[in-house]
Amino acid sequence: MGWIDRRYQVTPLFEFLRHKEVPIGSHWMGWYYLGGVTMFFFVVQIITGVLLLMYYQPGEATSYESIRILTTKVPFGWLIRSIHSWSAHLMIVSLLLHMFSTMMLKAYRPPREITWVSGYLLFLLTLGFGFSGYLLPWNKLAYFATTVGTNIVKSVPLLGDWLLQVMRGGQDVSINTLYRFFAGHVVILPLAFVGVIGLHLLLIQRQGMAPPVGTTTAPRGMKFFPSFALRDLLLWLACLMLLITFAVFLPYGPGIPGMDWELGDKADPFAPAYPGIKPEWYFLWEYQLLKEFPPHLFGLEGPQICLFVIAILLGIWAIIPWLDRRAYRNLNSPAFTDFGWAAILFLTYLTLMGWDIGAKSGSDDPTSLQKSAHVCALWTLAAGAVVIIVRGWRFKHRWFILTGAALLQVAVHGLLGLPYLVAGVISAGAAFVIITAMFLLGRASRSSAG
Amino acid sequence: MEEPSPSDSRTSRRHFLDIILGASLLGWITSVAYPIVRYLKPLPQTGPTGPTHLTRDESGKLEQNKFVIVPVSGQRVIVLQSQDQLYAFGAKCTHEGCTITYLPGQSVMWCPCHDGRFDMNGRVLSGPPPQPLTKYIAKKQPDGTIVISEQHA
Amino acid sequence: MKTFPILAVFIVWSAAAFAADQTPVKPSPKLAAMLDARDETGKPIITPEQRTYYEGLDDNLKGLLNHAADKETISRAEHLSILLSLNLSPQKLDVLLQNNCVLCHSDSANHTPDTLFVAGPSANAPAAVPMNLKEVVEDVHFRHGISCAGCHGGDPTADLGHDFVKEWPEKDRDKNRAWVVQFCARCHADPTKMHDFNPALPTDQLAKFKTSPHGHRLLDLHDDRAPSCVSCHGVHGIRPAKDPQSKVYAQRVPETCGACHASATVMAGITRADGSPMPTTQLAEYKKSVHGRALLERGDLGAPRCNTCHGNHAASPPGVAQVSKSCSICHSANASLFDGSKHKVAFDQHNWPECGKCHSNHNIAKTSDSMLSTANGGLCGDCHRQNAKDNPECIQAADYFHHTIAQLDDARKRITADSEKFAARGLDVEPISNQLNDLTDALKKSRTYVHSFSRSSFQQVAAAGEQAIGKSDELTSNARGEFKFRQYGLAVSIAAIGLLMLMIYLKLRQMER
Structure with a gap:
């Protein structure tokens, strides 16, 4: 210990952790754990993702086949893939809960605006993970869902066509799209995510958890270590239990549309699309909103206006800390x-x-x-x-x-x-x-x- | 032997708890490591993916009967030899789904259910089948093994 | 200087040629008047759609229309309106506009309904009337350039000419249609004439027709009800048999035959070879049969229809000896097995139609394994008790077939259900489905090999199925074991996690104390 400390001065860090406290307020403490749970699922994603990479072979003749072999022939391959999929969906669930609880408790008020924005970026990156990972098994369902999904960017004004081609690596969804999504899923997005989550965690550790609105003086606190950290750990272990139970009994998901990862047939770009193609559940609202817009409105294309509306809603969500003037003054x-x-x-x-x-x-x-x-x-x-x-x-x-x-x-x-x-x-x-x-x-x- | 003092019993209890905690941590790590270690052990075959190889048994049948029916990723495929050429087709008749066979003397594939006949390109020669057979690719490797793969792969 | 006039002439000439090339054909004054004509209420007679159609025509067709208007073969706006409303493709309009017969016979001012072509079936010109312009232009003869004159004579380019061919009966054309077959045969029985139009088409239809009961009834008995060529092929609007709208297209054959054969009035008084009255239930039976449903409901164009077994132009009922020949066109494997069996001899002795005896003829039901039952009401049992009492080993063989097939089928159902269950649990079912394929194949073969009525031949194919069952059972029990292993593994992991959680909890309490 002394050896390390002489070189890297870790004692102040330990001192910091020893004195760090989590505020106990009038609200339920449970909300404080959701960020940790989300991070736990992300770590599971990294570990299982790296394991999957050892067998996955991107390519027209191998993507689907390697996943098929992985789930049927490789020992515990089914388990790794199933956990990866379950953890992906549960990560989004806990992320949404974390985000909305933060929003309701106004934890974004000063001095934590950047924490909110970085969390918001993590939310977008997670959606990107979900969208890009869906295509990688190169099965029929994923192929058509990706075709429909990427088609939306065509409506972006001016850049639409360029963006579409950049995303797809050509005019249509092809194996080139898979290569791009693969690069995004295993390199670009993880790098970005690790960077942003580093900032997010650093800010939280420096500033501590937000006390309830209205408290001015430091409230009663719970020791971060060991009380809070070990509780975190308990919760993570419970999540792991949940993950493996689901993975064994529902290896292909709960059977809800948009939350189903049975491999099915291999993608065939020449096969006709079948009706009722749905995106994953966390994109359903956007998919439905697009359907509610008529093809033309006020001389513009419906999807264009819809994208504009979605962009405005997401924009408002990003700058809430600056919009909420009362919370800014620490008022309800x-x-x-x-x-x-x-x-x-x-x-x-x-x-x-x-x-x-x-x-x-x-x-x-x-x-x-x-x-x-x-x-x-x-x-x-x-x-x-x-x-x-x-x-x-x-x-x-x-x-x-x-x-x-x-x-x-x-x-x-x-x-x-x-x-x-x-x-x-x-x-x-x-x-x-x-x-x-x-x-x-x-x-x-x-x-x-x- | 003297009675252990209360503080002694507390330290020993703490000690005991730490040991069990360590042991259960070890147990948990084992339960996580076991599947991963098994997962990382490579499969006995050379590669996990790729085309289907005919087994020695199947090659023998092909040699003897001039055709053999083999499973290729869940589908039945007929591999046949006609004038030293190798062919492979989906063995499921496009009419009612019976399994076709090869008639070496006539150089046609034949479905016994309704007398459908197909030529060496998989096209319908006669009978009720509405569509040609799905083509596969059959190739003889330099080492003599025969490899079957899907056409679009 | 000398070259100047030549140059000037050349320039003028090429400019004129250029202008002629570029100017679109304008409607001639007469045609323009018709295009703009209005009825008494002031509404334009040529509708906007017809107008757009006209504008879209190429110069050649516009020229032909001008020509027809100038020569007054089209003289009234109403007449022009009918022609434009047909919405024909350029090629067809081209043929039509060069045919003065059609042009004149489509003008209602000149003709009574029996000689007037209309644009389509309507209230005053029901569909039965074969004077339908839309049908005529689809006619295979019309398309090959054999227009009206090809059958009726005359000159379609002449202004007026009704120079009928000599074979065309002046009167009583509807009374007895025997003349029709001879009329069509002028070309269709003449190989040299047919060679000019469709060399691949046979020319033996009349010869075949004469051999059929239809031909006998029409030509020898002069029965008005008997069909001629037009009864099945139509009159104006004859299409090749591969055209889905043809009356002799595979899926329409049953209705075409049924038009007479399902009608008690048409069939009244007609008897079969054995003297019994002709039934009229064949169409209804066929529609319910496995073949009828395959053809009409599933759209399997390979499925047999009336003419597959009865023939087309030589249509006649197959004799007892020919029934199996008809069936063996498709069911060749079953037929050859039957031919090698003891039943072949026995059935021939009884003069039974081989396949028909058990499977019936028009209402062939989907076969079921219960047909093999030897109980009362079972096909094998009933027949053998009646006709072959002295051979108990036959009943035993039937029982064996029935029992074995039922066993294979039960196993197939059981293994299918198992494999679906395993697939849903994420287990690898590919080896099981490979075995299942083998089993399904063996089951199909076994059902076929029943027709050998030989225990030993049957046993050989059924053995493959039994082998597949054995292998599948092994694989399913492996899969079950694998799932058990997963569950146990899960239990152990949960126990390990639970223990760790408990310990952490205790440690936490201790540290917080």
């Missing part, structure tokens, strides 16, 4: 809590519809779609009602305008049958009018009081 900001819930309900409704809940899968028949929208609306409204009741009763929240707007859109589209976009404009307008009115009334009362 009910409007942004409500915004988070509205976003969740918005995504829920689109995802449910993307799953064809309550309809025949892959059917484009309008009555069937209408029925599906109806069923999905009922589910989303029920979820929304639960959210509002719990927030109002348990947390004494009183600000529901954006959640209300999201639910209004769901109701107008699903129950009344108006087009999705019209419903969106109606509810956005309603929310805008109410918020403006509240703002003006508030100013009037303040000025009269003054």
